[in-house]
Amino acid sequence: MPANHLITFTTDFGLTEHYVGAMKGVIYGINPAVQIVDICNSVHSYDLLDGALTIAQAYSYFPAGTLHLVVVDPGVGSSRRPILVSTGKHIFVAPDNGVLSLVFEREPGARAIHITSEHYFLHPVSNTFHGRDIFAAVAGYLSKGVEPDKFGETITDFVRFAAPKPKPVNEHLLKGFVIKVDKFGNLITNITAADLPQLSVATLPPFKILIAKSEITKLKNAYAHGAPGEVFAVWGSMGFLEIATNRGSAQAAVGADKGSEVGVAFEGSAGAGA
Amino acid sequence: MPANHLITFTTDFGLTEHYVGAMKGVIYGINPAVQIVDICNSVHSYDLLDGALTIAQAYSYFPAGTLHLVVVDPGVGSSRRPILVSTGKHIFVAPDNGVLSLVFEREPGARAIHITSEHYFLHPVSNTFHGRDIFAAVAGYLSKGVEPDKFGETITDFVRFAAPKPKPVNEHLLKGFVIKVDKFGNLITNITAADLPQLSVATLPPFKILIAKSEITKLKNAYAHGAPGEVFAVWGSMGFLEIATNRGSAQAAVGADKGSEVGVAFEGSAGAGA
Amino acid sequence: MPANHLITFTTDFGLTEHYVGAMKGVIYGINPAVQIVDICNSVHSYDLLDGALTIAQAYSYFPAGTLHLVVVDPGVGSSRRPILVSTGKHIFVAPDNGVLSLVFEREPGARAIHITSEHYFLHPVSNTFHGRDIFAAVAGYLSKGVEPDKFGETITDFVRFAAPKPKPVNEHLLKGFVIKVDKFGNLITNITAADLPQLSVATLPPFKILIAKSEITKLKNAYAHGAPGEVFAVWGSMGFLEIATNRGSAQAAVGADKGSEVGVAFEGSAGAGA
Numbered sequence: 001m002p003a004n005h006l007i008t009f010t011t012d013f014g015l016t017e018h019y020v021g022a023m024k025g026v027i028y029g030i031n032p033a034v035q036i037v038d039i040c041n042s043v044h045s046y047d048l049l050d051g052a053l054t055i056a057q058a059y060s061y062f063p064a065g066t067l068h069l070v071v072v073d074p075g076v077g078s079s080r081r082p083i084l085v086s087t088g089k090h091i092f093v094a095p096d097n098g099v100l101s102l103v104f105e106r107e108p109g110a111r112a113i114h115i116t117s118e119h120y121f122l123h124p125v126s127n128t129f130h131g132r133d134i135f136a137a138v139a140g141y142l143s144k145g146v147e148p149d150k151f152g153e154t155i156t157d158f159v160r161f162a163a164p165k166p167k168p169v170n171e172h173l174l175k176g177f178v179i180k181v182d183k184f185g186n187l188i189t190n191i192t193a194a195d196l197p198q199l200s201v202a203t204l205p206p207f208k209i210l211i212a213k214s215e216i217t218k219l220k221n222a223y224a225h226g227a228p229g230e231v232f233a234v235w236g237s238m239g240f241l242e243i244a245t246n247r248g249s250a251q252a253a254v255g256a257d258k259g260s261e262v263g264v265a266f267e268g269s270a271g272a273g274a
Numbered sequence: 275m276p277a278n279h280l281i282t283f284t285t286d287f288g289l290t291e292h293y294v295g296a297m298k299g300v301i302y303g304i305n306p307a308v309q310i311v312d313i314c315n316s317v318h319s320y321d322l323l324d325g326a327l328t329i330a331q332a333y334s335y336f337p338a339g340t341l342h343l344v345v346v347d348p349g350v351g352s353s354r355r356p357i358l359v360s361t362g363k364h365i366f367v368a369p370d371n372g373v374l375s376l377v378f379e380r381e382p383g384a385r386a387i388h389i390t391s392e393h394y395f396l397h398p399v400s401n402t403f404h405g406r407d408i409f410a411a412v413a414g415y416l417s418k419g420v421e422p423d424k425f426g427e428t429i430t431d432f433v434r435f436a437a438p439k440p441k442p443v444n445e446h447l448l449k450g451f452v453i454k455v456d457k458f459g460n461l462i463t464n465i466t467a468a469d470l471p472q473l474s475v476a477t478l479p480p481f482k483i484l485i486a487k488s489e490i491t492k493l494k495n496a497y498a499h500g501a502p503g504e505v506f507a508v509w510g511s512m513g514f515l516e517i518a519t520n521r522g523s524a525q526a527a528v529g530a531d532k533g534s535e536v537g538v539a540f541e542g543s544a545g546a547g548a
Numbered sequence: 549m550p551a552n553h554l555i556t557f558t559t560d561f562g563l564t565e566h567y568v569g570a571m572k573g574v575i576y577g578i579n580p581a582v583q584i585v586d587i588c589n590s591v592h593s594y595d596l597l598d599g600a601l602t603i604a605q606a607y608s609y610f611p612a613g614t615l616h617l618v619v620v621d622p623g624v625g626s627s628r629r630p631i632l633v634s635t636g637k638h639i640f641v642a643p644d645n646g647v648l649s650l651v652f653e654r655e656p657g658a659r660a661i662h663i664t665s666e667h668y669f670l671h672p673v674s675n676t677f678h679g680r681d682i683f684a685a686v687a688g689y690l691s692k693g694v695e696p697d698k699f700g701e702t703i704t705d706f707v708r709f710a711a712p713k714p715k716p717v718n719e720h721l722l723k724g725f726v727i728k729v730d731k732f733g734n735l736i737t738n739i740t741a742a743d744l745p746q747l748s749v750a751t752l753p754p755f756k757i758l759i760a761k762s763e764i765t766k767l768k769n770a771y772a773h774g775a776p777g778e779v780f781a782v783w784g785s786m787g788f789l790e791i792a793t794n795r796g797s798a799q800a801a802v803g804a805d806k807g808s809e810v811g812v813a814f815e816g817s818a819g820a821g822a
Contacts, residue, residue: 006302008295014731015289015563018605021556021587025609028554028585032611036585037302037310039295045732046795057292061299061406063306074795077770127770129785132609183288184319222351222401237403247320247348280576282569289563311576311584313569331566335573335680337580457562458593496625496675511677521594521622 004065005035007139010055011071012043013131022129023069023136026122030140039068044258046074048099049164053180056102057238059090069131069139070094077127082115082134083158086148093139095130101160116152166191172268178211178260179240185249187211189262191241196264199233199241209233210263211243212256220244229253278339279309281413284329285345286317287405296403297343297410300396304414313342318532320348322373323438327454330376331512333364343405343413344368351401356389356408357432360422367413369404375434390426440465446542452485452534453514459523461485463536465515470538473507473515483507484537485517486530494518503527552613553583555687558603559619560591561679570677571617571684574670578688587616592806594622596647597712601728604650605786607638617679617687618642625675630663630682631706634696641687643678649708664700714739720816726759726808727788733797735759737810739789744812747781747789757781758811759791760804768792777801 007027013019020041027034039058044050051072059068073080073095081096087107094100096114104110115134118125120141122133138151166176166189174196180188193200199207199219209216218232226232226246231253236242243250243262251257281301287293294315301308313332318324325346333342347354347369355370361381368374370388378384389408392399394415396407412425440450440463448470454462467474473481473493483490492506500506500520505527510516517524517536525531555575561567568589575582587606592598599620607616621628621643629644635655642648644662652658663682666673668689670681686699714724714737722744728736741748747755747767757764766780774780774794779801784790791798791810799805 006306008299010292010295012731015588016590017728017730018558018588018602019730021558021585021602021606022609024585025556025587025606028614029609029611032554035309035583037295037298039299040289040292042290045797054292054295058295058299061296061303063303066302075772078772080772126785128782128790132785180291182291182293183286224349224352224354234402237400237406242402249319280580282573284566284569309583311569311572313573314563314566316564328566328569332569332573335570335577337577340576454565456565456567457560498623498626498628508676511674511680516676523593 004067004143005033006037006062006066007034007143008037008039008059008062008066008068009041010039010043010051010058010068011041011131012045012047012051013041013071015041019129019131022132026132026136027140027143030137031143034140034143043072046072048072048097048161049179051099052102052163053238055092055100056106059092059103060106062090064089066090067139067142068092069135070099071131071135072099073097073130076130082130082138083155084113084115084138084142084148084151085110086113091142091148093135093142095135096159098159098161102163104158104160105163112155112158113148114152114155117150120146120151164190166195172266174264176262176264178256178258178262181251181258185251186236187243187250187254187256187260188236188238189241189243191262191264192239193235196241198266199264200235206267208265209243210265211260212254214254216243223247278341278417279307280311280336280340281308281417282311282313282333282336282340282342283315284313284317284325284332284342285315285405286319286321286325287315287345289315293403293405296406300406300410301414301417304411305417308414308417317346320346322346322371322435323453325373326376326437327512329366329374330380333366333377334380336364338363340364341413341416342366343409344373345405345409346373347371347404350404356404356412357429358387358389358412358416358422358425360385360387365416365422367409367416369409370433372433372435376437378432378434379437386429386432387422388426388429391424394420394425438464440469446540448538450536450538452530452532452536455525455532459525460510461517461524461528461530461534462510462512463515463517465536465538466513467509470515472540473538474509480541482539483517484539485534486528488528488530490517497521552615552691553581554585554610554614555582555691556585556587556607556610556614556616557589558587558591558599558606558616559589559679560593560595560599561589561619563589567677567679570680574680574684575688575691578685579691582688582691591620594620596620596645596709597727599647600650600711601786603640603648604654607640607651608654610638612637614638615687615690616640617683618647619679619683620647621645621678624678630678630686631703632661632663632686632690632696632699633658634661639690639696641683641690643683644707646707646709650711652706652708653711660703660706661696662700662703665698668694668699712738714743720814722812724810724812726804726806726810729799729806733799734784735791735798735802735804735808736784736786737789737791739810739812740787741783744789746814747812748783754815756813757791758813759808760802762802764791
């Protein structure tokens with residue numbers, strides 16, 4: 001893979017301090033010809049699933065050769081390893097804590113390397129900011145064309161977790177939860193079309209979505225199809241079922257939040273009633 | 275117009291999810307040589323006037339050939355059209371919902387094209403994220419030098435709204451409202467110098483600005499000219515009358531907000547008293 | 549120094565308006581070949597110390613020739629001067645109000661120039677947005693290779709303040725304060741290892757850190773070394789003593805905030821008890 005000029009950032013460092021700026025400084029200090037693109041630096045603090053979702057939803061749109069820095073790193077300074085993951089098309093640099101789990105899920109051929117070559121680090125290495133001292137520095141050298149193999153040995157025991165799947169309670173009831181509330185107040189569940197084939201067809205059976213104290217019985221094709229004040233479901237751009245309202249916040253309308261349980265009930269179940 | 279490497283972003287997608295990052299990925303995926311600049315991705319959700327003000331205050335500073343992506347798109351997935359607008363110097367890509375109204379106001383010679391050439395879209399096109407699947411993809415191809423005419427036919431019936439103007443109640447009283455509260459807490463009204471020539475001269479007549487329960491009687495040349503705690507008016511950098519306070523938040527001091535009514539009263543009116 | 553293509557932004561203009569975008573437009577309008585990198589645009593409004601800390605923590609990582617725009621400018625429109633500061637390696641453009649104090653502290657050989665060459669400004673110059681009309685424009689021309697001396701005369705009476713240092717109350721008690729609360733809720737004090745040599749050695753004496761109503765008796769090497777719920781101290785990446793908690797917010801746990809007093813007491817003092 002040729003050296004590439006694009007590096008993306010997905011971190012929980014936020015935008016209110018110098019953290020992200022210092023990391024970018026380290027990269028430009030090593031390779032002034034690079035181009036840095038923020039995917040999101042407002043991942044929920046310490047939240048590996050939120051980080052995993054964020055990078056998984058964005059990386060594949062970038063061109064071959066893009067380097068992706070993914071730093072959600074509550075274990076900084078402990079024995080958790082820094083890793084580099086190559087899919088052949090993209091390279092990821094991250095702590096080995098599962099934040100790349102959804103990348104591994106989509107990229108079965110990905111190869112992971114335990115980063116151990118400390119001469120690519122910024123010295124002295126702090127115990128509290130490996131984003132700057134290790135991950136940014138390694139990304140800088142990778143962008144200059146240093147081969148992945150120069151950074152350490154291949155490992156296969158990297159940390160990964162399974163994305164939380166909704167659970168069928170019985171043939172009439174599926175239970176998931178809200179994995180994300182976006183800036184618009186859309187409640188994004190962990191339910192995909194594969195989990196819910198009954199709602200992925202042209203003619204829908206009667207159904208009820210139960211969330212907080214609300215009961216939702218409509219699935220729309222677009223946010224704009226909802227009547228004013230109406231709360232409804234929609235298959236969103238992340239591939240998940242979303243609870244939404246037209247030009248408003250479903251979060252506020254429904255009173256649910258990240259983590260709230262979501263039930264989808266069909267006729268015959270107690271939940272869907274008669 | 276030659277292909278240009280600069281693309282600006284003005285959206286309401288926020289910075290807390292992957293939305294803006296995925297759009298940038300689509301653009302770099304089509305044209306890795308482009309340079310993307312954020313004007314603002316924190317436009318108030320669904321707020322077309324806020325989006326219109328934001329792009330109108332910034333685009334003209336960019337060099338000829340810049341592409342401006344303006345995506346505040348509550349009607350995504352409905353029949354609202356995607357458009358491309360060329361002024362000869364700048365190109366805008368946006369939903370046809372009025373978000374470019376203030377650009378049209380400043381650029382009477384602008385030409386609009388209804389974007390219909392679907393082979394420039396990202397397929398499958400979602401119903402909920404045209405920012406990614408249509409607008410970013412079109413911007414990517416435009417930046418590579420595809421001619422605007424290749425994207426569709428010229429239209430003249432594009433949507434535009436008039437910027438809300440303050441209203442003279444009588445010769446002594448003008449009523450406007452707060453169109454924006456900025457990060458500093460400055461209350462930015464919709465009143466321009468043209469609306470209020472009495473306050474655009476060297477020697478000011480007595481006046482009162484009435485907002486919430488406050489009565490403001492001073493116009494200063496700069497924020498720093500206010501005494502501690504004093505609330506005053508100033509002609510701001512957006513060309514509008516602002517209510518401000520030195521090193522503090524006028525919003526907090528006055529208790530007003532976006533949408534609050536603002537009256538400017540001169541002697542002879544009941545409002546200005548004796 | 550050769551013309552450089554990198555310009556960093558450290559401002560209190562925020563991300564919710566067009567302010568930063570308009571400044572970038574001015575720069576690209578003058579020099580479309582430049583690359584702009586945000587260090588932080590969310591400096592606390594009007595807060596010169598916060599701005600000074602932010603730029604001081606990031607600039608040195610950037611390569612030689614980088615231009616740093618630092619605009620925290622409560623005195624905009626008053627008689628405060630615009631300045632340009634060259635260290636030989638980096639150039640800073642800022643208001644002369646002390647926001648570069650910590651840069652001057654680290655760069656004793658820095659040379660300051662009072663910017664007076666108005667033909668490099670954007671005209672008409674507003675009284676409320678010199679970030680756009682003066683600082684961005686000057687940065688644009690500097691990036692094109694205009695020599696610093698072309699912008700005005702060298703001055704030596706530039707404004708600078710001393711970073712606030714912790715104060716020893718007696719040989720057993722040191723008092724500092726919280727200078728910053730970061731996105732994670734870490735409470736960053738103004739106490740450095742040089743101020744507190746007793747806690748910068750391998751074998752620590754008994755100590756108590758007193759903040760709000762909490763008493764902290766543990767110093768850890770990394771955030772991850774804390775037990776769940778435990779609040780402890782750590783030497784952070786900024787070089788300051790921080791109060792932290794593992795995967796949580798010390799700010800919330802302790803009930804302290806920016807400005808809160810922090811005492812470090814050793815045996816023999818009343819504060820450290822028996």
